[in-house]
Amino acid sequence: MADLDFRLLKWQRDVMNDPARFKVVVAGRRSGKSRLAAVMLIIKGLSCPTGSGVMYVAPTQGQARVIIWQLLLDLGRDVIATSHVNNSEITLINGAVIYVRGADRPDTLRGVSLTYVVLDEFADMKVAAWELVIRASLSDKEGDAMFIGTPKGRNHFYDLYQLGDSGVDAEWKSWQFVTADNELINPKEIEAAKKTLSTFSFKQEYLASFDNAGTDLFKEGWLKFGKEPKVGSWYIAIDLAGFEAVQEQATNSKKRLDQTAISVVKCGDDGKWFVKKIEFGRWDIRETAVRILKNFREFKPMGVGIEKGALFNAVMPYLTDLMRKNSLYAHIQPLTHGNREKTDRIVWALQGMFEHGRIILDEDGDWDEFKDQYLMFPTKGVKDDLLDSLSYISQMAVAVYGGNDDQPEYEPIEVLTGM
Numbered sequence: 001m002a003d004l005d006f007r008l009l010k011w012q013r014d015v016m017n018d019p020a021r022f023k024v025v026v027a028g029r030r031s032g033k034s035r036l037a038a039v040m041l042i043i044k045g046l047s048c049p050t051g052s053g054v055m056y057v058a059p060t061q062g063q064a065r066v067i068i069w070q071l072l073l074d075l076g077r078d079v080i081a082t083s084h085v086n087n088s089e090i091t092l093i094n095g096a097v098i099y100v101r102g103a104d105r106p107d108t109l110r111g112v113s114l115t116y117v118v119l120d121e122f123a124d125m126k127v128a129a130w131e132l133v134i135r136a137s138l139s140d141k142e143g144d145a146m147f148i149g150t151p152k153g154r155n156h157f158y159d160l161y162q163l164g165d166s167g168v169d170a171e172w173k174s175w176q177f178v179t180a181d182n183e184l185i186n187p188k189e190i191e192a193a194k195k196t197l198s199t200f201s202f203k204q205e206y207l208a209s210f211d212n213a214g215t216d217l218f219k220e221g222w223l224k225f226g227k228e229p230k231v232g233s234w235y236i237a238i239d240l241a242g243f244e245a246v247q248e249q250a251t252n253s254k255k256r257l258d259q260t261a262i263s264v265v266k267c268g269d270d271g272k273w274f275v276k277k278i279e280f281g282r283w284d285i286r287e288t289a290v291r292i293l294k295n296f297r298e299f300k301p302m303g304v305g306i307e308k309g310a311l312f313n314a315v316m317p318y319l320t321d322l323m324r325k326n327s328l329y330a331h332i333q334p335l336t337h338g339n340r341e342k343t344d345r346i347v348w349a350l351q352g353m354f355e356h357g358r359i360i361l362d363e364d365g366d367w368d369e370f371k372d373q374y375l376m377f378p379t380k381g382v383k384d385d386l387l388d389s390l391s392y393i394s395q396m397a398v399a400v401y402g403g404n405d406d407q408p409e410y411e412p413i414e415v416l417t418g419m
Contacts, residue, residue, distance in 0.1 A: 020173035028179035044116035048096035061102030123157035234301040237392035240311040261389035267397035289318035308334035349391035
């Protein structure tokens with residue numbers, strides 16, 4: 001026991017000594033996460049109660065053996081009684097077993113009482129391996145778990161990271177480490193990788209970043225901020241989300257629920273849009289109608305647009321009733337998606353506008369959520385409701401130019417009154 005080589009990096013010690021039951025460690029390549037996993041498995045295994053064991057799970061059985069098997073043998077040689085590579089099990093001197101498994105063989109994860117489990121490269125696993133199989137195996141011994149890996153976009157691994165980072169559940173805690181947090185890695189090696197890898201690859205593999213705009217359709221440099229222009233006409237475009245069971249769904253941290261988004265934009269004769277705000281949230285149908293009416297009363301827009309369909313039909317009776325009670329009458333324009341896929345529709349409406357500096361965001365507004373959707377678009381697991389709402393402005397802010405000798409060159413259309 002005295003010869004066990006458990007020398008750890010500072011960040012590894014911090015994670016190991018933290019009392020949280022469920023730990024989520026997001027780390028860059030070669031940062032030392034696999035060594036921490038092996039150390040924790042041996043320590044937890046040596047303290048296992050009779051009839052229980054510990055388990056290491058990788059996305060596949062092959063990966064599990066390559067990543068952890070030899071490392072466990074090297075670190076635990078003084079406390080290992082037997083090891084069987086064919087069934088991927090290591091028995092410690094106290095009789096506890098370290099099971100090495102792959103999530104690609106879910107049947108091999110069942111039927112074991114566990115005190116501790118490590119799920120490595122969790123972003124590459126199906127979430128069912130944890131939710132439907134492993135979680136229940138921890139219940140009788142009230143066992144602990146550690147989820148480790150490098151991000152692969154914003155999937156179930158990101159959900160767990162957010163849960164641990166939010167502090168809403170004391171049993172969960174999250175950490176995020178970059179490759180440079182391993183003091184044994186030469187900084188020059190990291191710089192060399194930065195020069196040769198794509199920005200996407202470096203951010204994901206070395207910086208352990210969830211914020212990867214893989215397609216780069218919208219560039220950060222295109223974002224412009226400024227003050228409200230004196231001249232222009234207001235328009236409001238709404239992208240509706242579902243209204244059912246809002247309160248119950250809002251508490252489920254694992255759901256990436258769509259949100260209703262209300263874009264308030266002043267359009268000038270020069271073709272530029274000033275975006276005052278994009279109000280967003282998960283509201284029930286009555287609150288949605290109230291928020292639409294409040295924005296109409298404040299900005300007195302030339303038009304209010306809502307995508308036509310079932311949600312349009314659902315909110316209109318509430319909105320009509322509120323307008324009648326408040327003596328406010330807005331022309332509600334049903335908007336269409338023009339038979340385009342959402343990605344194509346948003347790119348068509350907004351990419352050129354942003355690229356040429358024709359969309360200005362209010363410099364006094366809070367744009368954190370919008371910037372996240374903008375930079376990540378289109379990324380699986382990242383909402384795009386704010387972009388979708390803003391894209392609908394392109395259907396509304398239409399000035400008709402043209403004519404002949406008998407007609408004026410500019411003919412305004414009053415969408416509020418239809419005259």
